[in-house]
Amino acid sequence: MTPSSTPPPAGPRISAAEIAAALRLPVPTEQQQAIIEHPPAPMLVVAGAGSGKTETMAARVVWLVANGYAEPEQVLGLTFTRKAAAELAGRVGTRLRALTAAGVIDGAAGARPEETDGVVAAPPTISTYHAYAGRLVREHALRLGREPDARLLSEAAAWQYAHAVVSNDEGPLEEIGKAESTITNAVIDLAGEMAEHLVTPDQLDAWLAGFDERLEVIEGAGRALLAESKAMRKALRAKRSLVPVLQRYAALKRDHGAMDFADQMAVAAELAMRFPEVGRIERERFSSVLLDEFQDTSHAQLHLLAALFAPAGADGPGHCVTAVGDPHQSIYAWRGASAATLAQFPAVFGAASVSVLPLSVTWRNDRAILDAANTVAEPLRAGAVVPVEPLSAAPAAGDGRIEVARLETVDAEAALVADWIAQRRAEGAQSAAVLCRKRSQFPAGGGA
Template structure:
């Protein structure tokens, strides 16, 4: 915790002194809680004009962001020299744009660094009789591909500016610029929040750390909580090393100048028994050995029980799903019908098999998470209906509805619909342009049109 020892808190007599005291207690009872990104969004909304950015800029969700990048890539006039599908290029542009925002880099600075890295790698002595090994060549190709994509990334940023739109990465980058370049923003935030708690600090990105340090560094009361073994967002620029650097990044004010922040270990687990912690400590041992922080082993609470951990190795996922169902049924029989259980799967692809095995035993199952919801038949039917209503060219979505359990059309009916669609489209294709080439877009035969005009 980095804290200024000179901060004075109201005394008990002042806190309880009449209406003023009630007001202070009410304020203390309602802390402001926000994610890093939502906090950055509030800063941008309040102060973006100081950087010449419209505060009411439209926030792009993932779908709108992908659509904008797709329009840019598909209309790009230059040859990128990349042998990849359009969708792959779109994903790469979005990933690279997000990475630059998370690291507060401009496309020009990123290009210079990538070219320098590629030159250094290429200048290393060849390790094989025919030159560099394939892994080295693959890395060089990857670096050069990124450099070529940076023109698209820069154009993507320009498209967003012209459309007065920003995405989540832009919000954090703009908030970090505000914190670093506009001193009054930090002064206002420090006056507004006397104490700051940063949770899951191991998952902060470089841009988020820069934002928080610029606002609350230099001795402001800040506490960070995190576990380097639980860092899961490295793919978006987060680094558990941020936790290791916290004590030097957020220094405490001392009598002789800035002092490293204090560090405390929360190593007692209050919800697990001994056997579970033994397995957890053994699994985390390699992480502990390679950590820059002195992370102690987890210890059980004083009244912890012995606990039980079971492991089984099964032939396939179907057998595994049946074993999970057996385990849950046996547990309910032992503990009572009102007992609930949670099943954690490593991948979403296992959800259906486990859910079916549990339902086959008469159990009520809830699949938590959007992925499970979108793969349920009812929701897939609803999505298909919305796609058909939105876009008459989505005959693929209509096929799900026509051949599904509700309508159950057969092959003969589908052939009849296709013939009728051709007849409906025929007059639109006759004339001078009938030999001009393939029919595209709304001029093509549509089975949706055929269904609409039976």
């Protein structure tokens, strides 16, 4: 059954609280209920650390299915790691099976509970962003004249391909480095950044040439360049010297029917942007889409998802896309991701309007810890690309305690932390975490 053939229900017949009661789960908070029961239209959820994001996403899927807005197999959930995907899939599958067995909802594809024996035959598709892109490439690569079964290169294999090109290159690459390994790493890094930003070697060469020409015009007019500008021009000229190497690297991968993860995402984005049919197929396949860790999506991923699931018309409700993210937890800037994608969501996926809802009640910490965290994070909230509410404590949270110490050496600090953890364990604490300011402190922290 496709979304286009499924008549929309007149309205929800079962609430998030009733579903939680049937599953013997805690009653959702007001924030969670607003998110779970949001109509099937685009929605951005700004979720703070420890705010029950996975729990709320799972409940959102279950509510959509229970109220007839989607069949289980019409739900797509995307996240970054296999572990996160497995956790979300496990929660959703367990709850749908429990509701089916209890007779609260029918089994998959309309079957009666007694026919499915409590088993949802066609579960939602919960995947990583890269695995989903890989599936699109396998199904549609021929539209671009690419092999659908291209070999996916590991990091080591990609490095070997790049090194083979570098070792056979006779161009002037001294500005990059003298060692072939240094140049190879530069090729790998720049190729990945270009793929994540959907930039071709020719486009990079044209932009760098134009920028260099503008600097020459400034100098030609008798205006001296600042030292920083001269250093920047030198660095950009070095990058431009890599363009022929990048072209040969891309050609080598293509000749061998291979691509790396960044290539795979770029090809998937190109397919979605150039062939509207691909988006139509995906929208018919998935009526409801959940996008986890949206603050870490790259430029290529944003364009891929927009081309697939953006609304067809400005006056319509838009496709049911729920994006969840927190600008304070963006960790993939090194590969082109930006928390600014959160700010772009309403414009990219919105129709008449897009709801931006908070999820800020955190279940991990006591009040004193949250007060300190909110104080430290205040400058981040002030400059956030989307509204971010301060974290608030759960009703059952304790007062908490913060202890501060200033030690003369790293070893003394590690010993104090070790003693502190030992005391807490003796008092019955079940877990602890040690955060280090820099990697060189890991050995001391590990000893603790």
